[in-house]
Amino acid sequence: MTTTAVNSQNSTSSSTNTLSPVRVERNIILNAADINEHYGTDAGLVRDLIVYICYNYTHNLFGFNRVSLTDFCKVMGYKKSNLSKRHPAAETRKHKPSINGYEWSSQLEYTIFRMIKENIVFTYKAKVPGMNIEGISSIPVLVDARVLYDSRRPQKRYYELKLSKEFISNLLSYYSTVFLEDYIAAGTQRNKSLFMYLSMLQHVAMYKKEEITPYFDHLCKIADIHYENNREKKRHLQKALREIQERTSLNFEFEFYKAAGQSHAYSIRIVFKEFNKLSPKKEMFKNQLFNKLQDFYLYKYEKQYPNLFQQWLGNNEYDTEIKKEIFAEVYENVYHKPIDMSQAHNVADLNELIACIA
Incomplete structure (x- = not known):
């Protein structure tokens, strides 16, 4: 042989204790070739944006995905000047990304625009007795994108990105964990x-x-x-x-x-040779917490506000005490001991508690 x-x-000198675990939807991993083919020269930035959004979502359960150009470049290793340039496709009339007079024309903005406009398309093959099957499927990643900026300082912008229900569901049930620092390295x-x-x-x-x-x-x-x-x-x-x-x-x-x-x-x-160890109980805790919170939201708000779950999660003005009660209930169910909630005054504090859980 x-x-x-x-x-x-x-x-690499990094230990798993200092690395940041990120849940990545498995379709993104398994269908890398389809993403490359569909998005062409934008594929790399699309993939990095998805990983960054997953990172934010993993570490900021109680929050809307807010992306700033500065933070994204700092974390993912891009130069701001490169992502601020006009995207070549934005120069053509056919692809000009103008909505209500606002042009999503920079490299970053145009890529976000495409992720809203175009689902990610995957191909698959299967065989059954006497028949071959060739198929395509798709999944939306983003369903809402907002740009926020001060009219006096328009160069400083934030983007609020809303993940689709399908993508969120897969982040809970059909995902693999990667380490962000390794991914970048x-x-x-x-x-x-x-x-x-x-x-x-x-x-x-x-x-x-x-x-x-x-x-x-x-x-x-x-x-x-x-x-x-x-x-x-x-x-x-x-x-x-x-x-x-x-x-x-x-x-x-x-x-x-x-x-x-x-x-x-x-x-x-x-x-x-060895396996990067993640806390299975912490993963179980986050899954159960998310599902319990979603169940409560659907029970109380689904008919009136069917698509605002993410915004509700990160809003301090709505049901904060209920969120804390659910947090404490799930923690005791998973870890078989109570948790001190006296320092949890808002949803940001709940995120901090999640970060501290072993």
């Missing part, structure tokens, strides 16, 4: 897509307790590696895997081997 083995270097968009996929495979390996043998062509597709020659595809895939090993805390080894019927070593196995 011909093999090419590479050991994990893990030169991975570097290129190719590496970021591959890193998220490997993080998902790590969770699979943790439960199956066995090595993972993903398809070579599928890994190349995830990493946006397109060459006719398998040797070139393998070379670029090896490079991306090594860079992820060196730049992130993901601890794994990979090996190319020659499977039955292959003339060259184009099959791959991946062994994860």
Whole structure:
């Protein structure tokens, strides 16, 4: 058997205690190639925006997703000047993103505009006896976007972004956890897509307790590696895997081997050496808390205000005492002990409590 083995270097000095876990909707991870094809040159920024929004949502349950250009660039490693430039598509009459006289024309604004206007489209294949199935599906990520700015200082802007119900639901039930610092450190968009996929495979390996043998062509597709020659595809895939090993805390080894019927070593196995540990109880707590809060909102407000759950969550003027009661009830149910709520005066304090829970 011909093999090419590479050991994990893990030169990153970050420990999992200092990393920020982010729930990412799995469709975004599994269908990286579809996102690349659909959004073209905007795909990288779309992916980074989604991860940033998921990060905000993970760490700010009781809040509307507010994005500022300054904060986004600081966290995600962009230059403000680059995202403030006019998007090339905004120069054309066909794509001019003008709504009520306001132009969503910068690189960041035009990308947000596209995410509102266009659902993310995914492709899938299936086989049943005697029949092949080719399908497409879609999911909206954003359903509302607002730009807030002072008319005296229009250059300082904030964007309030509302996630779709479908996307929120998947963040609770169909997600994988990645670490934000690792995602950014991975570097290129190719590496970021591959890193998220490997993080998902790590969770699979943790439960199956066995090595993972993903398809070579599928890994190349995830990493946006397109060459006719398998040797070139393998070379670029090896490079991306090594860079992820060196730049992130993901601890794994990979090996190319020659499977039955292959003339060259184009099959791959991946062994994860250790697992980034997240608190399962904290995940359970957040899931139950969100569901209980949503149940209360639907019971009280769904008929009158059917689509304002996110705004209600982050508003101190509505049902703050009820929110605190639900928080305490869920905490005691999960951790089997009461929690001191005396310092929780508003929803921001509840977010702080979540951050402190082990």
